[in-house]
Amino acid sequence: MDTPAKERNTKQKRLILDCMKSSGRHMNVEEIYGIIKKHDEKISIATVYRNLRMLEQQGVVKKLYMAEDSPSFYEFNDNGEHTHHHLVCSRCGAIIDFEEDLLESLEKTIEEKKGFKIKDHRVVFYGLCRECREAEK
Ligand SMILES: [Zn+2]
Ligand SMILES: [Zn+2]
Numbered sequence: 044m045d046t047p048a049k050e051r052n053t054k055q056k057r058l059i060l061d062c063m064k065s066s067g068r069h070m071n072v073e074e075i076y077g078i079i080k081k082h083d084e085k086i087s088i089a090t091v092y093r094n095l096r097m098l099e100q101q102g103v104v105k106k107l108y109m110a111e112d113s114p115s116f117y118e119f120n121d122n123g124e125h126t127h128h129h130l131v132c133s134r135c136g137a138i139i140d141f142e143e144d145l146l147e148s149l150e151k152t153i154e155e156k157k158g159f160k161i162k163d164h165r166v167v168f169y170g171l172c173r174e175c176r177e178a179e180k
């Protein structure tokens with residue numbers, strides 16, 4: 044007998060969450076799908092997308108802000124807070140966390156100069172990672 048849809052859904056969500064939690068890094072949907080498929084061979088990539096969107100709404104998973112033509116990356120985010128920025132290597136595609144948010148002073152300057160109260164910001168830094176720079180030498 045088939046598992047009821049609701050139960051199956053909960054199970055899929057948990058699988059996705061566990062996979063992201065244990066990897067502890069940024070994953071694109073293809074990667075997540077590849078891992079989940081080993082546990083649930085009937086799952087489709089559309090289902091993975093749908094579950095990720097739900098988890099994002101619940102604030103336990105965060106979608107990374109990236110260029111529009113880049114694949115969607117997600118990361119586990121249990122407190123739902125804005126804690127770090129991303130450095131993206133344009134050569135190897137590595138996504139590196141930069142833990143400090145030093146943009147508060149910029150926000151303050153903008154507020155002072157423009158009277159604009161900033162509630163959030165989205166920033167992504169593109170460049171070359173250390174490994175790629177080493178390889179270039
Ligand atoms: Zn690189
Ligand atoms: Zn991150």
Ligand SMILES: [Zn+2]
Nearest residue numbers: 125128144146
């Ligand atoms: Zn920030």
